[in-house]
Amino acid sequence: MEQHSPSIRAHAVALMRQGVPNRVVAEQLNIPRGTISWWRYEDRKARGEMYRQPTDCPRCTGREFDLAAYSYLLGLYLGDGHIISKYKQHHLSIFCNATQTGLIAAAEDAMRRVMPTPSVGQHVKTGCIEVKSYTRHWTCMFPQHGPGKKHERPIVLEPWQQAILDAHPWEFIRGLIHSxxxxxxxxxxxxxxxxxxxxxxxxxxxxxxxxxxxxxxxxxxxxxxxxxxxxxxxxxxxxxxxxxxxxxxxxxxxxxxxx
CATH class of the missing domain: 3.10.28.10 (Homing endonucleases)
Incomplete structure (x- = not known):
């Protein structure tokens, strides 16, 4: 492993403490990203700082989000969607007919409009496309998530969800029919x-x-x-x-x- 001077490491740590992303620090100093990540981990450990994954979850941060897109996504989720939330595996999945490319694009767009930060991907299944957005915070946005199938447990909207549905009813209907x-x-x-x-x-x-x-x-x-x-x-x-x-x-x- 290449050795780096204490001054270079201190400079990298100072940049990271200012909020500069690992990738940018690595590019500026011409140092492997793995090394930068390790320095960040060691710095946090020395200061007793617990790492928390950044999130733009509207429920956790209180930020505004696209309500119409959420109403549509709620319809998709209640129809052909599910959430996986377990150790090291957290995502929202919407299953779409592989031939309906407009629906696939609309589902992906709605996910990004509600929470832009999480990565979104498409996975080819037999006869369908699974549109997935990776973050544990989809359970915040869809508290109807729970063990078992949706028809085997009560599905009741929270007051804040009902308010969004009342404001954007056609988007909700569109999501249900599209699913x-x-x-x-x-x-x-x-x-x-x-x-x-x-x-x-x-x-x-x-x-x-x-x-x-x-x-x-x-x-x-x-x-x-x-x-x-x-x-x-x-x-x-x-x-x-x-x-x-x-x-x-x-x-x-x-x-x-x-x-």
Whole structure:
């Protein structure tokens, strides 16, 4: 290992104490980053300073953040998202259809708008793309996180989350539909002028096993004036349908098909 003079080390430590990042110190002094990291560790240890990972978590720092992006991300999380929070492994994952590149980009953008500092990456899975943001602080932003599947535990919003949803309801609906919903074209046969003709009409579906999440969805639709119905299949009321022309037009204007 190359030996460095005490004066060089002291200069490096002084820069780091001023808040200069390890990478910048290493580049300025032409010293390996590993050496700089070790000097920083030794300096903190000598001063009895406990290292804390920097964070821009809005709940921990009190900083302002993009509320509309959060409302959309909340919908994505309640639909096709989950959080891993355990020793040396902390991240938020949103699973997206691999062919829906617009959805993948929107999920990644929402994560960065809520918390810009954590790294965000994409991981290819079978038939889907997992968009991941790495920080333990996603549990602060989504206190609904817990052991087991979401439909096996209560899902209740905190007052501050409900306030954001009330201010940005369409973003929340958009996130839920982008995760667990779809826009389809249905058809039926109608008798018109004595002649049987095929009639097609657009329809939105939202499907989720959690009673609480479906309730959040339908309560928000009610506030927005969107008419909906239960579409029970095999005795399970997991599907929510929006088929009335005016209501479909509202969803088309604010949500639209996934792409």
């Amino acid at each position: 667990d919903g779809c826009r389809v074209t249905n058809w039926t046969i109608r008798l018109i002028g004595g002649e049987r003709k095929r009639y097609e009409y657009p329809r939105y579906f939202f499907t989720n096993v959690s009673d609480d999440i479906r309730q959040l969805y339908t309560d928000t639709l009610d506030k927005l004036g969107v008419e909906w119905t239960h579409c029970t299949r095999n005795g399970n009321p997991y599907n929510i349908s929006v088929a009335k022309k005016a209501s479909v037009a509202l969803l088309d204007a604010h949500v639209g098909p996934k792409y």
